[in-house]
Each structure stands twice: as C-alpha cells, then as structure tokens.
Amino acid sequence: MLKKMIASMKYKREIQQSGVRVRKPFKISKLLLYIIVAALLVFTAFPMVAMICRAFMPLEELYHYPPYIFVRKPTFQNFIELFTSLNASTVPFTRYIFNSLWVTIVAVVTSIVICCMGAYGMVKHKPMGAEAVFTIVIAALGFSGHVTKIPNYMIVSGLGLIDTYAALIVPSMATAYNFFLVKQFCEQLPDSLLEAARIDGAKEFRIFWIIVMPLLKPAWSTLAVFSFVSNWNDSFSPLVYIHKDAMKTLPLALQTMSGGAGVVSRSGTVGAATLLTTAPTIIVYMVMKGRVMQTMTYSGIKS
Amino acid sequence: MSDKSKKKEKKPMAMKTRRSIEGFIFVLPWLIGAALFFVYPLFQSIRYSFSEMDSLAGTKMHWVGLANYSYLFNRSTTYIPKFLAQIKNTVINTPITLVFSLIIAMLVNRDMKGKGAFRTIFFIPVLLGTGFIMESLLGVGVGEVVTNSSDSMLTSILMQSIGGTFATYVTEFLSRITIILWKSGVQIILFLAGLQGISSSLYEASRVDGATEWENFWKITLPLISPIILLNIIYTMIDSFTDSSNELMADIEKSVETGTLCRGAAMGWLYFAFTFVICLLAILVMKKLTFNQGER
Secondary structure: OHHHHHHHHHHHHHHHHHOHHHHHHHHHHHHHHHHHHHHHHHHHHHHHHHHHHHHOOOHHHHOOOOOOOOOOOOOOHHHHHHHHHHHHOOOOHHHHHHHHHHHHHHHHHHHHHHHHHHHHHHHHHOOOOHHHHHHHHHHHHHOOHHHHHHHHHHHHHHOOOOOOHHHHHHHHOOOHHHHHHHHHHHOOOOHHHHHHHHHOOOOHHHHHHHHHHHHOHHHHHHHHHHHHHHHHHOOHHHHHHOOOHHHOOHHHHHHHHHOOOOOHHHHHHHHHHHHHHHHHHHHHHHHHHHHHHHHHHHHOOOO | OHHHHHHOOOHHHHHHHHHHHHHHHHHHHHHHHHHHHHHHHHHHHHHHHOEEEOOOOOOOEEEOOOHHHHHHHHHOOOHHHHHHHHHHHHHHHHHHHHHHHHHHHHHHHOOOOOHHHHHHHHHHHHHOOOOHHHHHHHOOOHHHHHHHOOOOOHHHHHHHHHOHHHHHHHHHHHHHHHHHHHHOHHHHHHHHHHHHHOOHHHHHHHHHOOOOHHHHHHHHHHHHOHHHHHHHHHHHHHHHHOOOOOHHHHHHHHHHHHOOHHHHHHHHHHHHHHHHHHHHHHHHHHHHHOOOOOOO
16 A cells, blocks of 8 residues: 555656646746635634634733734743642642543543454454444444433443543443444455464464554554544533543533633633643644544545 | 354364354454444434433333424424524535635645645644534634734725625625634545545646646546545535534533433434435435546
8 A cells, every 4th residue: 555655656756857847837826826725724723823822811911902813922821820720729720631631541542452353353253243243333433422422321320430530431432433444454454464373373362462453553543643632622421421520621621611700810721721722632643644644545534 | 052063064164163253252342332332322312212201310211102203393492493504504514615625625735835734734623623622712713803803904904995894794704714614624635535546647638638727627626536525525414413513412412411311312313314314315416426437
C-alpha cells in the first residue's frame, strides 16, 4: 500500500516537472487561489483565535464594550485564577483534569486492545456466526448512540457504576466503529505470516501480541486519536452517569462553570478553561497527523 | 458438544474447530461489550418506547402499545414543529456543506505551498467535537464579532457603503459560513481522498484534446467522485440529524433527567427511523446517478 503510494507520488512529481510549460500562464489565477484559501482559513480559524485571545485577556479588556477580538495586554491572570480561586471553592480544577485524563486514557487503551482482539479473531479465525456479527456492526454504524443511551443508563445503574470512573470507561470500550476500522485492516494481514508463526509453535496470544498488533499499528494509532477525541469531548455520558462534583470530567465541569451564577464575572476563567480543554486533542492530533490522514484516505470513512 | 463430534472426523476439520474456538475467545470481550451496551439496549429501548413507567426509578413498567407514539403525534405541541424545523435545517445545510467542502478539497488538492498546514487547520474543528465546546467556541464566531466589535472596521465600512439591511445579510452569511466550515472537516478529507484517487492521465488526455478546466470538472472530476458525494451526503445528513445542538436531540437527552424515559425512547426511535429511511432513499437515488468505474 505504502509502496504504491510512494510510487504514485514520485510519478506525479515527474509529471509536474515535465509539465512546467502548461502551468506558467496561470500566475494570476494562482494568486487568486491563495487569496480564496486564505479567506476560508480566516473564517475557519477565527473562533479558535478568539478563544485563545480570550483566555489571555485581562479583566478590563473582557468588560470593554464593544468587545475586543484580539488581546492587547496578555496576562496569565485567568489561568492563575482558574487554579487558585477555584481550588478554594468546592472541587479543584486539577481534579477535573485528572478525571478527564484518567478516564480517556483507560478507555482508549482498553478499547484498542478489545477491538483489535475482536476484529483479528473475527477475520482470521472466522468463528461461527462471524457473518451475523459483521452485519450487526454495519447496522450499529448507522445508529446514533442516543437511541441506546437510555437503556445504557439502566444497565450502568444496575451494575452499580453510577458516579464511578467505570461508568465512563466501560460503555465506550466495545464500539462498533473502532471494530469496523480495525476489521478493514485485519483483512490485509497475510495469512502466510500467521501460518508460519503457528508452524514455529507460537501460541495464539503470542502471535497476536508479537505479530498482529505491530502490523495493525496504522489502524490502532488512528483509532487512538479518534477515540481520544470522542472520549475527551464527550459531555453527554458524564452528564448522565455522574452526579458528584468531584467525579466530573472537563467538558461537563466547563458546562457547569459557564452556566449558573456568576457567569459574567468568570468569562475570563472560562476562556482559560476552554483553552486547556481543547489543547490536548489538538496536541494528540498534531503528533499523529500523518498517520491519521493516511488511514482516513485508505479506509475512506470516518464516523 | 458439537466440537467433540467434529473432532472424531478428519483432522483438518478438528483444526478448523479449534481455530474457531480460539477466534471466539479473542472476540469474546468485544462481544460481551457490544451485547451489553449495544444489542441489549437497542431491544430494550424499543420495548421502552411501547411502555409506560410505573415508578421514577424506572425498574417497573407496563405495556401501553402505541400510546407514546400517538402522544407525540397528537398531543405534543413541540415535537412535530421541531421535527419539521430540523428537516428544513438539514435540507438547507447539506448541499451548502457539500459544495463548500468540495471547493475547499479541490483548492487544497492543487500543488501549492503549505497545503499540509491548510488541511490541518480545516480539519481541527472535527477534533473539537460537536458538543458543548464547539458551541461555546462558535458563540464567538465571525458574524457576532463583526457586528459588535470595535476591532472590526468591516461593519462600519459595510454600513456606509451598502446600507443597513444588506449589511445584516452579509454579516448573517459570515456567521453561517464559519459554522458550515466547521462542520465540513470530514467531508473535505473524504473528497480529498476521492480527488487523489483520480488518475492524472485522464486530465492529461483531456488537456491534449483541448478541454478547459471547467469541462474537466464536469466531465471527469464530478463523475469520478460521485460515489464519494453519496458517502458525504449520507454522512452530512446523519451528522446534521444527530447533532447534539439541535433541539430534538436536546429533548431526547432531557428525557433521561426528567424521568420520561419511555417517551424519550419513542421520540428517538421515530426520529432515527425517519433518518434511516431518508438515508436509504438518498442511497437509492444516488445509486442511479453515481458513476461506477467497475473497480470501486
């Protein structure tokens, strides 16, 4: 796959080099192209820039009317307030950060292991009823989680998991989308490699860990990004499963912070908190970028 | 059981059974999870939608048939209007999103400097999710700031040059464009994948034959990415219907808190049945219109 892509890229470059003559007359159109893309970029990036500026705005700029877009005298006051004055109230902000990090990381890791195991077993061992399961998975892709959220609540409360980390982790472990993505990749695994390992006497779980998992790395590293993003941003499950303040995750804490009493006086700290909440997803994406794009274009779907 | 009887047969058969059992062990954790948190809840929520709750705790309920559904149609004052508003919203947003994402994908697909960075920025909104964070960010969108910010000279220029009413249209458009761009990250990526899949030899050939870029777009690009257009239409519609910012979804979510689970389940099922039918229709219609290259 990769080799093919590289080859095609090289081919394209050659064509471009040879086709210089065709491109020359289009200089003005090229400038126009940059201008259009830049304009669209401004619109896309604007809310993010505004959010970042807001997080660093001192109090008098926040209250200025009409409001400023860009920060004039940046301060860290909002962040300091977020960590000190909020600590003095009920639950320290660092606790929310810990909650979010812990829940997300555990959910992502377990989900990857379970989905990879499931997809590998299903594709390469073909147990009875494999076809039926695939059909269910495809059907599950079409459904929004909201239909099943209500009975899910019943199950979670029935298991006695309300107000625990497990309530946020367990339901998101066996997701259909993750399974589907890994399944697409598992079908590419060469049978001969697995056969060779078996002839050499390797046990099934050893084959899975030593051979299959490294080969599936493009799949599960993409999955890690998506699963991180969806778990990190999920404000609905904590809203339903978590009632204690100390167990809330960042998105929900943010929601509580920006609603209710004293909203206006806290708009700076809310800005700082929003920045802290969005930063990890963007960092994770930046680190994994190349791989994600490649997998997305390959599998051709993202849900 | 059955695997014992199979073991007595030829050896390859026994091998196959063993593999099947091993596979089953691998799949087991996922199966348990999916059964517990997807399959069972799915059937359970169908049952809820035909039941009435006896106690707030939600453990006891009795069968009431179609009562929840008839309530939504006949007595609820909010459900049908919200439903219709949502349909209208989707009908407006889907084509606009598709056109914009196709334009952006085609722009970013050209060889230009820094296209990697452009792609990243267009994709970032997808990472911020659809939930509360996105809404609060879009609260400070372009339109709002343009209209009431001291930093923006744009408003005053607009007001002076083209007059009040038209200026509000422009700012309205500006505020909408950010939302649309924020919703089209995935579509851009899918279109990009499709565009890159088109062999450049086709364009070379048509250029030799003297075709213009405009003709190339209608005769080569559009037919060849038509399967992706279909995929994107479905994705955009589902995304728009299940977006947590729409009021109908908010009502369904609220039903968990207010203890009207059964009605919420009925609302959900009606809604998703409708979404499903619409997507099916879209697939059927587009199947006839999409161009099949054979290998796809």
